Amino acid sequence: MSKGTAPAFTGSADELWLIIAECFGVEQPTFQGEGPSCGCPALFIRLSRCNLTCRRCDTKYTWDWSQFDPHEESTKQPVAHLLEWALSSPVELVVITGGEPLIQQRALISLVQGLLAAGKRVEFETNGTLVPDPALLMDGVQFNVSPKIASFGVSKEQRLVPAALEAFAACGRAAFKFVARTVPDLDEVAELVDAYGLAPVWVMPEGTTADALIATTRVLADAVVARHWHFSTRLHVLAFADARGR
Template structure:
């Protein structure tokens, strides 16, 4: 496996000249789990891509896009598909989670990576904010999309984060679940509006928070109302187990 080299380019320039812009990979050297959504608790390898098309104030991975706080040359590396496939092959774990940032910004470059992972016997979950429709080359057996549309309460204008055509494409793919971060009962009302408008299903609700205490408190606020709507509920296992440590 080749050693990734620090990016020597600006945050946008020249990004089509190599494989993928990666923030971090983890789960091989120190095993971990998928912390959220339908596969919560499953052993997993993570490939976190850099860059995002949104600027959510409550984002917990701002090191993938917020260059007012972070240096992209320190927070990003350029990796070839072959390098990333070799990394995943070091682990017997079946599930590979491709997350971000927003990974579908680089989805044309994801196609050979995803195909290689599936050929190697892996299954892939793509964590996406749902504002970019997936290429049909990614809508294939072995791939699932964990679509997490961002509400205004997450610190972003919904005119940017809620993209009807993209949501419709995910629904049509029949390979997507819809995972919403929520803090209040009012958030659940907004989720219901979106689910009804765009026929989003299945719906997963995840309590907002980056500490075990916050996750527990928000869970107790939301749990009864989520159950009453017959939606799925997911915790953030990595926060509870590893105190939201980076790379876990």
Template sequence: MALAGIDEEFELIVAECFGVEQPTFQGEGPSCGVPALFVRLSRCNLTCDWCDTKYTWDWTQFDPRKESKRRTVASLLAWALGSAVELVVITGGEPLLQQKKLIPLVRGLLAAGKRVEFETNGTIAPNRELLVDDIRFNVSPKLSNSGVAEAKRIVPAALETFAASGRAAFKFVTCTVAELDEIRALVDRYGLDPVWVVPEGTTPEGLIETTRTLADAVAIHRWHFTQRLHVLAFAEARGR
């Protein structure tokens, strides 16, 4: 399906798209539980130890020829516009690595009445053409528990841009109560608001344990607390 004004040669490197054939929800953050479509882009600039989408970047374990393919913006638009679901989540990997090519995709989605959320690690400042109504950013700065050096995972200029945009929520994957002090330091240093804490876990049992460990301390900080709904609902199934 060709769409007027969209260059058929404008391509993105995509890991997977889901939510049309088998409906699903946004699993975390401010829109947790909202029906959503997902465009998961391939490639990332970080290498987090606990990453649950290593098939988008870890070529020591996965074959990029099997785990990603190039898709035109027009084909992605046709796919998304074939569904009545309003929310489209663009995730990764790190989607802002391809943000210049994402601009025409986002424009097409917005023109059709969709809302867009980006899931980003907060190391790449958004293009100003993405700072528009009906686009939100779920920014997830990585903590030391990621195993990534601070100089690589914390980029002050990018975080400051997100904080000033008024279009970002800040989401932290957390394992222990002690890590809340690390979050507080980042929040205070860069003026990050609102804050969502996500318990780390890849199984329902692990999530429940971490949730109970963190709950009282997160409440004391008066931050939002969000679950990983997709893990609770669909276990380790990909494409959900």
């Protein structure tokens, strides 16, 4: 399998499948670049499609068909094949990201069950707008929930779904990760944290270059520490210059 793609698979037509943008971390090892597990070796399964249209999205190839061709940027992959791919590596952590992965929850349940049975642990990267299926609330599963603030250019009604945020806050398996550029952004984050009882909170500076990350980190650091929140960089940007598939 080449970097960033899932290998060809011949399986029965009735198998569960997922719409995948890319898989990486087996042939060319990488790590989780953000949040609570930052720096941990990881495999990535990036699902295609999203229910939001954030203007600051860094993976528009998973949903913005005005700029990208969905036939070139996504493939249907059987769950059995994705499981086989992940189990070919000794790396313990599998990150399921997107797009918005919880759009495809039914098939994900089977994938996650197989990963956990093989001794893997799973992290979901989600925008927090969809209530997680109870079948995904299992030991070994964590949700890195990233509610979007106003500067992402999505209406409040779309980007903030109280029932979903409340479900994540109550499940005991979620960390809440906010991308920010300015101190006023942190004030908005604080309002959401208080309104929905979100904890623990991680703040990540926005930036797709090392210089931008460093500059934004210095803008935010004192204010994040003053609120007693966690701070995360984007390690993959610093290490790999935001290369796709790393």
